[in-house]
Amino acid sequence: MTNEEQKRLLFDLTYLKFKLNSIEAFTHDINNMFSLISFNLYNFKELFELSKDKCFYQYNEIIENLNNLETNFETLDNCVSRILALSTEKSNSKKGNYQLKALLDDVVELFLLRLKNHKIKLEVKCEQSNSINIYQQDFIILLQNVLNNSVKALECINRQDKEITIECHEIEMNTFLNVYDNGSGIAQENMSKIFDIGFTTYENSSGIGLALVKSIVDYNYGSIKISSQLGKWTEVSICFPKY
Numbered sequence: 001m002t003n004e005e006q007k008r009l010l011f012d013l014t015y016l017k018f019k020l021n022s023i024e025a026f027t028h029d030i031n032n033m034f035s036l037i038s039f040n041l042y043n044f045k046e047l048f049e050l051s052k053d054k055c056f057y058q059y060n061e062i063i064e065n066l067n068n069l070e071t072n073f074e075t076l077d078n079c080v081s082r083i084l085a086l087s088t089e090k091s092n093s094k095k096g097n098y099q100l101k102a103l104l105d106d107v108v109e110l111f112l113l114r115l116k117n118h119k120i121k122l123e124v125k126c127e128q129s130n131s132i133n134i135y136q137q138d139f140i141i142l143l144q145n146v147l148n149n150s151v152k153a154l155e156c157i158n159r160q161d162k163e164i165t166i167e168c169h170e171i172e173m174n175t176f177l178n179v180y181d182n183g184s185g186i187a188q189e190n191m192s193k194i195f196d197i198g199f200t201t202y203e204n205s206s207g208i209g210l211a212l213v214k215s216i217v218d219y220n221y222g223s224i225k226i227s228s229q230l231g232k233w234t235e236v237s238i239c240f241p242k243y
């Protein structure tokens, strides 16, 4: 097997593992949704009981509950569609120039529930005109992994002003993407290991995220740099050539 073939095989394997991880995350969301829905239903029943003899005095609350129920069902539907999409899509979509803002919005949408649950503020600074030359699917996986790391780093700490900033700009023939979070940060002694397959500081993670990100960056002729201060912040800076 040539070096190139080995690299591609490794990439395909990590991609498969990533799919499994994503399915696990969506299943977690679905579980949450079921709990919320059963809570809505319980409230609903209580309200009906209360308003039994009062000709629906709790009308507004009943409507609010129904609206919540509807939103939760929509989220559930969304999760199931995403699992279906994940299980059928191919790892190598077409390479081309994509509008960066649209790609970012698509990925950010996947995190809305977790961001809300952990009171994390996410800001996207990207011009409509910014574009990126990449395999679309690769970019989605890359950003999902980087964002997932930021969210995890914020979920495990106790602070009020949790934030993630995604910032993009173009300089000459390069597109830059920076993802900043004020989460747990990375210990200096771990900096040299974070791109290694299997390196993780979490109990229930597999440590493939950044290895996959690095292989996607290399595959698309880009570069990546991670800076961090333990207990304070982490910044991932990625650069892709435009052509």
Ligand SMILES: Nc1ncnc2c1ncn2[C@@H]1O[C@H](COP(=O)(O)OP(=O)(O)OP(=O)(O)O)[C@@H](O)[C@H]1O
Residues within 6 Å of the ligand: 021, 145, 149, 150, 153, 181, 183, 184, 185, 186, 194, 195, 199, 200, 201, 202, 205, 206, 207, 208, 209, 210, 211, 234
């Ligand atoms: N934004 C970040 N903030 C703090 N630590 C980070 C951040 N990004 C990466 N790390 C550190 O780098 C390690 C490796 O990251 P990587 O994404 O490869 O694996 P993981 O997140 O632990 O597991 P997986 O991605 O497979 O779920 C993490 O375990 C964590 O210690």
Ligand SMILES: [Mg+2]
Residues within 6 Å of the ligand: 145, 148, 149, 208, 209, 210
């Ligand atoms: Mg990760």
